[in-house]
Amino acid sequence: MPEMVLLGDEAVAMGAIHAGISAAYAYPGTPSTEITEFLIQHSKKQNGPPAHWCANEKTAYEAALGVSFAGRRSLVSMKHVGLNVAADPFMNSAIVSIHGGLVLVVADDPGMHSSQNEQDSRYFADFARIVCLEPTNQQEAYEMTRQAFDISERFHIPVMIRLVTRLAHSRSVVQLSEPRAENKLEKAPNPNSWILLPSNARRQWHGLLDTYKEMQQFTETSELNHLQLNPNFTDFAVITTGLAKNYYLENLPDIPSQPSHLHISAYPFPAEMIRTLAANTKRIVILEEGYPFVERFIRGVLPTDMEIIGKESGDVPAEGELNPDNIRPVLGLESRTGSSHPDIQLSNRPPQLCPGCPHADSFNALKIALADYEKSMVTSDIGCYTLAALPPLSAIETTVNMGASIGMAKGASDAGYFPAVAVIGDSTFLHSGVTPLIDAVAYNTNMTLIILDNETTGMTGGQPTILPSSRLEKVVLGIGVDAEHVKVLNAHHRFDEENSKVIKQEIEYKGLSVVIAVRECVETAKRHKREGGKA
Amino acid sequence: MKYDVILSGVGGQGVLSVSAIIASSAMEEGLQVKQSEVHGMSQRGGAVYTNLRLSDSAIYSDLIPVGSASLILSMEPLESLRYLDYLNPQGQLITSSNPELNIDDYPDLDTLIAKIQTLPHAQVIDARKLALEAGSGRAANMVLAGAASNYVPIKPETMEGYIRKIFQRKGDKVVEINLKAFHLGRNA
Ligand code: SF4
Numbered sequence: 133m134p135e136m137v138l139l140g141d142e143a144v145a146m147g148a149i150h151a152g153i154s155a156a157y158a159y160p161g162t163p164s165t166e167i168t169e170f171l172i173q174h175s176k177k178q179n180g181p182p183a184h185w186c187a188n189e190k191t192a193y194e195a196a197l198g199v200s201f202a203g204r205r206s207l208v209s210m211k212h213v214g215l216n217v218a219a220d221p222f223m224n225s226a227i228v229s230i231h232g233g234l235v236l237v238v239a240d241d242p243g244m245h246s247s248q249n250e251q252d253s254r255y256f257a258d259f260a261r262i263v264c265l266e267p268t269n270q271q272e273a274y275e276m277t278r279q280a281f282d283i284s285e286r287f288h289i290p291v292m293i294r295l296v297t298r299l300a301h302s303r304s305v306v307q308l309s310e311p312r313a314e315n316k317l318e319k320a321p322n323p324n325s326w327i328l329l330p331s332n333a334r335r336q337w338h339g340l341l342d343t344y345k346e347m348q349q350f351t352e353t354s355e356l357n358h359l360q361l362n363p364n365f366t367d368f369a370v371i372t373t374g375l376a377k378n379y380y381l382e383n384l385p386d387i388p389s390q391p392s393h394l395h396i397s398a399y400p401f402p403a404e405m406i407r408t409l410a411a412n413t414k415r416i417v418i419l420e421e422g423y424p425f426v427e428r429f430i431r432g433v434l435p436t437d438m439e440i441i442g443k444e445s446g447d448v449p450a451e452g453e454l455n456p457d458n459i460r461p462v463l464g465l466e467s468r469t470g471s472s473h474p475d476i477q478l479s480n481r482p483p484q485l486c487p488g489c490p491h492a493d494s495f496n497a498l499k500i501a502l503a504d505y506e507k508s509m510v511t512s513d514i515g516c517y518t519l520a521a522l523p524p525l526s527a528i529e530t531t532v533n534m535g536a537s538i539g540m541a542k543g544a545s546d547a548g549y550f551p552a553v554a555v556i557g558d559s560t561f562l563h564s565g566v567t568p569l570i571d572a573v574a575y576n577t578n579m580t581l582i583i584l585d586n587e588t589t590g591m592t593g594g595q596p597t598i599l600p601s602s603r604l605e606k607v608v609l610g611i612g613v614d615a616e617h618v619k620v621l622n623a624h625h626r627f628d629e630e631n632s633k634v635i636k637q638e639i640e641y642k643g644l645s646v647v648i649a650v651r652e653c654v655e656t657a658k659r660h661k662r663e664g665g666k667a
Numbered sequence: 668m669k670y671d672v673i674l675s676g677v678g679g680q681g682v683l684s685v686s687a688i689i690a691s692s693a694m695e696e697g698l699q700v701k702q703s704e705v706h707g708m709s710q711r712g713g714a715v716y717t718n719l720r721l722s723d724s725a726i727y728s729d730l731i732p733v734g735s736a737s738l739i740l741s742m743e744p745l746e747s748l749r750y751l752d753y754l755n756p757q758g759q760l761i762t763s764s765n766p767e768l769n770i771d772d773y774p775d776l777d778t779l780i781a782k783i784q785t786l787p788h789a790q791v792i793d794a795r796k797l798a799l800e801a802g803s804g805r806a807a808n809m810v811l812a813g814a815a816s817n818y819v820p821i822k823p824e825t826m827e828g829y830i831r832k833i834f835q836r837k838g839d840k841v842v843e844i845n846l847k848a849f850h851l852g853r854n855a
Contacts, residue, residue: 137694139704162707246707302703302729305694378727456732470734470752471760474782478748479772481677483713516711591708 138306140299141166143270144209144237147277149174149181151233152312154204156183157192159563160592161211162246163300164239168209169593181314187598188534188563189214193221193236200232201326203318205281209237212251217534217564219256222290226260227336229288229325232315233281239295242422243453246297246591248514248531250451252422257292257399261344264292264399265356266374270304276356276397278309283350287343296421298375298453348400356398359405361412365389368441369413370463371396371406373426375454376419382456386465391417401426410438417462418442421454484519490623490651491517493631494584495527497621497649498553500632501639508551509544513537513565515557516590516653528555535564538581542572545579551639552579558604559589559597566607569646573612576643580635583608583646584623586653594656601650608646617645624651670820671731672719673750676742677767678710681808685740686717688812688833692825693721703729712769714746721820740815742808743767744779744791751786760786761814763794763807790814790855797851802840806848813852823853 138146145167148156158168171183186192189210199206208218215222215238222236238256241247257264263283267273273295280291324332351357369392372380377395384390394409396402406426410416416438418427424443431440443450447462460467485492495517502508512518512528513536520527530540541554556565561583572579587601588594599607608618617638621631631649638645652660672689676682683704690702703718718731731753739760741747747762754760762783766776783789792814794807801810809830816823830849834842 137691137700166706245705245709298703298729301706302701303690304701304726305699375729378729381727382732455730456728468733468735469756470736471754471756471758471786473748473751474785476748476774476779476782477772479745479770479774481712481714481745481770483678483708483711484769486711519708519711591711593706 134308135305136308137303138270138274139166139301139303140267140270140273140295141239141301142170143273143306144277144293144295145170145174146306146308147274148207148235150308150311151278151281152205152314153207154181154232154314155195155199156181156207156209157186157195158209159186159189159192159214160589160595161214161239162592163241163297164209164211164214164237164295165592165595166300167237171207185595185598189218190221193218193225196234197221197225200230200234201320202232203320204232204315205234206232207235207237209239211247212238212240212253213247213249213533214238215253215256222256223260224328225290226262227328227333227340229320229322229336230284230290231288231320233284234290235277235280235284235293236290237277237293237295239297239300240422241297243297248533250422252425253292253294254399254422254425257294261340262289262292263287263347263351264294266294266397266399267299268375268377268397269299270302270306272397273299274306274308287347289340289343294374296375344400348403351398351400352402352404354398357394357396357402357405359394359409361392361409362390363412365391366413367391368415368417369393369409371409371416371418371426372420374421376421376459379454379456379459380419380463383460383463383465387463396426401429406430415439415441419448419454419459419462424450482522484522485516486654488654489516490586490649490653491520491584492525493625493628493651494582494623494649495520495525496625497628497631498555498582498635499527500628501635502551502553504636505551508553509541509549510553510555511537511540511544512554513556513560515560517555517557517584534560535568538565538568538572541579541581542568542577545577550578553582553639554579555582555584557590558583558585558587558601561604562598566611569608569613570611572644578642579644580638581644581646582635583648585648585650586656587650588653588656590653590655594653594659604648608648613644613646617641617643619645619647621647621649622651623649668723668820670721671736672721672738672740672815672819673716673731673736673753674719674740675714675716675746675750677746677769678712678715680742680767682715682717682742685742685808685812686719688826688829689815689819689821690719692821692829693819695825695829696821698723699726701726701729714749716750738815738818740811742811744776744783745773747783756787758788759818760789761811762789762791763811764791765793765795765807792852792855794852797855798848801848801851802844806845809845809848810852810855813849814855816849816853
C-alpha cells in the first residue's frame with residue numbers, strides 16, 4: 133500500500149482527493165491553509181479537481197453547497213473563526229438534504245498561536261445537529277475525511293472534521309488506500325428539500341431531528357468511539373477527546389493500573405458508552421483539547437455521586453492547549469523535570485514585520501500624519517499589519533475580526549470621534565471590508581480608510597488576493613466613494629513625507645475618504661522573482 | 668528506542684529544512700517519525716521550533732514531554748535556551764554562535780555564549796564561519812545538521828544521501844558545498 137509523509141492538513145486533503153471530491157474551496161487561515169495549498173498543487177500537477185481560494189469562508193461554503201446540490205462531493209476548509217463568517221450557510225446546510233457529500237474541515241487553534249480566540253468548533257457541530265469527527269493523528273485525518281463523505285451522503289448532512297493546530301501542522305507517515313471515483317453529475321432529486329421556505333424548512337428540521345437519532349445510533353456503535361473497560365481498577369476512569377488521547381497514552385506507562393478509557397472521535401457523543409464507563413467507577417477524569425464540551429454535558433446541573441474531574445472542576449487547565457505534562461496532576465503523576473536554566477534573562481522574540489515590509493512604511497506615514505492631532509483613533513484588522521500593534525510601531529488600537537476596522541471607525545465617527553482612521557489589508561478588505569465600506573458611503577461618514585495593498589495574503593504565506601490589486605481602486609469607486617477622495621500611494625519610505633501629507637489632507641476632509649497604499653509584500657516579491665527566474 | 672529532538676531558531680532561518688533532513692533520513696532507516704512544526708504568525712521573525720520525535724515503536728504525542736528530549740539543535744544561541752525544560756539532564760545541546768539580532772533587548776553575546784557553555788553537554792559552533800569555509804554562508808544549517816549527526820540514531824551516510832537529493836536540482840556545486848558544510852559540522 134502506498135504511503136506518504138503528510139501534515140495533518142495534507143492528510144485531510146489527500147483523504148478528500150481519495151474520497152472522490154470534485155471541488156474544494158477555502159479562504160486562507162492558519163492552521164487550515166495547507167489543506168488548500170496541497171489541493172491546489174494536486175490540481176495543477178496531477179490534473180486533480182479544482183481547488184479555489186475564495187473571497188471569504190461564507191462564499192467558499194456556498195460554492196461547496198452548489199457542488200453538493202449538483203450531486204458531487206466537495207471539501208470546504210477554514211480556520212475556527214472562519215466558521216463564524218460561514219455560519220449562515222453552515223447552519224442552514226444542515227437543514228437541506230445534502231446530496232453529494234459535503235465535508236467541512238475546521239482547524240481550531242487552542243493556545244491561539246495565530247488567532248484571536250480559541251473557540252471550539254464542536255459546539256457549532258452540535259448547534260447544527262450534525263456529525264463531527266475528530267482525528268488524533270495524520271492517519272486518522274486521512275481515513276476520517278474519507279469516511280466523513282460517506283456519512284454525509286448516508287445522513288444527507290454536512291459533516292465536520294475538527295482539527296487543531298498541533299495535528300494540522302504535524303507531519304507523519306500516512307498509509308493510503310484505494311481512491312474512489314467522483315460522483316455522477318446529478319442534481320438533488322427533490323429540490324423542495326433545498327428551498328428553505330418556512331413550510332419546507334419545518335419539514336426538513338423535523339427530518340433532521342429524526343436523523344439525529346440515527347446519528348446518535350451510529351456514533352454509539354461506531355469504532356470511531358472506543359471503550360476499553362478494566363473492571364479490576366475502579367479508582368478512576370478516563371474520557372479523552374482529540375489530541376488529549378495522545379497525551380494520555382504518552383503518560384499511560386507511568387500509571388500503575390490501567391484505568392477504563394473511553395475515547396471519543398465521533399459526535400454526537402456516545403451517551404450510552406459514557407453510562408457504561410460510569411457504571412464502572414465513581415470518578416471520571418475528562419481530558420479534552422478545547423472547551424470542556426463533553427464535560428459540561430456529563431456534569432449537568434443536578435447533584436450526582438459521580439466525581440467529575442476536568443476543566444470545569446478546575447483540575448485541568450481551562451485555557452490554552454493540553455500537553456503531555458499539564459495533564460499529569462489529574463492522573464496522579466509527579467511532574468517531570470528537565471535541564472536547569474543558566475541564569476540569564478531570556479528576552480522574548482515576538483513575531484514582527486519583515487525587514488522592508490511595505491506596511492511599516494505606510495504606518496510611518498500615518499503616524500507622521502497623526503502627529504499633529506492631540507487625539508486620534510486607528511482601528512485595524514487581521515493580517516501581517518496586526519503586528520504594527522507591537523513596538524516600535526505601536527500604530528494600531530483595535531483588532532477584533534475580519535473587516536471590523538471599517539465598521540468600528542464608522543461607529544466611532546458617528547459617536548463624534550475625530551479623527552477616525554481604519555487600516556485594513558487588501559485581502560481582508562475583499563473578505564469582509566467592502567460591506568462596511570458601503571455603510572460608510574451611504575452616510576458619507578467622516579472617516580479615513582487606509583487599504584494596505586501588498587498584493588497578497590501575506591500572513592498565511594502569500595496566497596494571491598482574490599482580485600488583482602489593480603482592481604481595488606475600481607471597487608472602491610464602484611461602490612460610490614467620491615473619486616476626489618480616493619488616493620493611491622506608493623507605500624515606500626522614500627515617499628513618507630508626501631504620503632503623510634495626502635493622508636493628513638484626507639483626514640481633514642469632512643467625509644469619507646479612502647487611501648490605498650500599494651507596494652508588494654517583500655516575501656511574495658522574492659517568491660515571484662524565484663519563480664520567474666525558473667520559468 | 669525513542670529519540671526526541673527540539674530544533675529551534677528564528678522564523679526564516681530554515682529550522683524546518685534541517686528538521687526535514689533528520690526526519691526523512693530516520694524514516695529511510697525504518698524509524699517512526701512525528702514532526703510538529705510552527706506555521707503562521709511566528710514565522711515572521713519570531714521564535715520558532717519543531718518537535719521532532721523518532722522511535723522504533725508507536726509515537727503518540729506530537730509534543731515532546733518535559734525532560735525527554737535527547738538533543739536541542741539551535742540555529743541561534745538565545746533560542747537554544749528557550750526550550751531547556753524539555754531537554755533531558757543528560758541530553759546534548761548544539762547551537763550556532765551566530766546571533767539573530769532582531770530584538771532590542773538581546774543579551775550581551777559573550778555572556779550568553781559563556782552561560783551556554785556552563786551547561787553540562789553543550790557545543791557552540793560558529794556555523795557561519797564553517798559554512799563560509801565550505802563555500803556559502805547559506806550552508807550554516809548543514810553545518811548544524813552535521814554536528815547533530817554525531818548524536819542522532821541515524822547513519823551519517825543516510826543523511827548525506829538526503830542532502831544530495833534535496834540539493835541535486837541546484838547543481839553539483841551546491842551539493843558539494845552543502846556536503847562539505849555537513850562534514851565540517853560533523854568534525855567541529
Ligand atoms: S510577509 Fe509581506 S506583508 Fe507580511 S510582514 Fe513580511 S513583507 Fe510584510
